[in-house]
């Protein structure tokens with residue numbers, strides 16, 4: 001499909017960019033400008049100027065003549081904006097392919113972190129991730145303490161624009177959730193603080209999952225918590241992490257029976273299913289459900305399990321061949337390995353294609 005689209009496009013060195021955009025236009029969502037400005041952080045005026053002068057994207061038009069942007073357009077604009085925030089002019093980056101921009105933005109982020117660490121950071125502190133992230137984290141905590149939901153929402157939105165997704169998650173969202181848990185336990189925050197923050201964080205994570213989940217992705221993932229597991233944020237963070245890694249993510253929510261997870265994996269042609277288990281630990285019903293899930297899940301769907309209760313069931317996880325992962329870094333590494341393995345398989349002459357949903361169901 002991708003080759004076919006590339007062949008259709010004859011715009012020279014930028015062919016892959018427009019090939020990707022065409023594909024998204026043919027099948028993906030189209031978004032009006034206000035969605036684009038909200039998701040990227042660009043103002044409408046700046047966006048129009050970039051289009052006029054540099055043709056950074058070529059939106060289609062509605063019948064009424066309004067601009068309509070694809071998901072790939074939005075991703076490209078977001079990367080361009082980040083590249084300019086790092087100190088470049090738009091003219092220096094407008095011609096780069098989306099892949100080159102992704103690499104550039106990632107490199108900027110790493111360089112920024114190293115420089116800041118050299119200036120101020122002691123290993124092991126929050127500054128390991130980014131001082132900028134630490135500042136957002138402090139601001140978020142202040143908003144929670146004041147029960148200021150709009151303020152928390154606005155701070156997280158700013159963080160989402162300014163920081164690479166991995167920093168947003170590892171440097172702001174996860175530490176914020178951890179602090180909330182600690183303060184709640186200590187009794188220095190009341191349940192209302194936790195509820196207010198949870199509602200805002202859930203919306204943020206859902207936005208990250210939706211907007212980072214690439215419609216162009218070739219690898220699909222389903223994420224859920226199994227039966228009896230109601231703690232949701234591990235699963236949400238994992239889903240957002242995978243989306244930011246370029247996976248197409250289907251987030252299923254909590255407390256799901258094995259059969260439902262398997263059906264979603266089959267229907268979305270998932271390469272992997274990720275489960276979060278937190279409480280209760282070592283639960284016999286959970287372990288039965290995990291065994292059943294492995295039998296109803298197609299064989300070529302990798303099962304990945306993490307969360308505080310995972311180690312209590314490591315015997316069962318070993319037995320069913322599930323990958324038990326402790327943290328988001330290990331998860332990212334696993335996702336990259338899975339994608340490489342799949343690409344290598346697809347490139348091997350005569351390699352077996354991933355089963356179609358009905359085949360997979362029959363085998364199950």
Ligand code: B12
Nearest residue numbers: 177181231232233234274275276279305306307308325331
């Ligand atoms: C919020 C919360 C709740 C909320 C959940 C809301 C929701 N929609 O999720 C509510 C109020 C419902 C709740 C209920 C309960 N909770 Co509670 N809860 C918490 C709290 C404060 C935060 C959990 C959280 O969201 N953390 C943030 C996420 C991101 O962290 P995480 O899940 O650990 O995930 C990280 C890693 O584990 C990993 N990860 C997680 N999943 C996966 C998956 C994969 C594939 C990978 C790679 C990685 C990975 O990545 C994440 C990022 O680092 C914790 C305390 C704490 N500090 O953790 C207690 C806590 C988890 N709850 C606890 C308990 C006991 C309960 C209740 C029994 C309380 C009660 N008496 O009713 C009930 C249980 C209800 C039930 N039926 O199971 C205990 C569990 C103790 C234990 N381990 O044995 C904790 C630890 C509090 C405590 N110290 O006592 N809880």
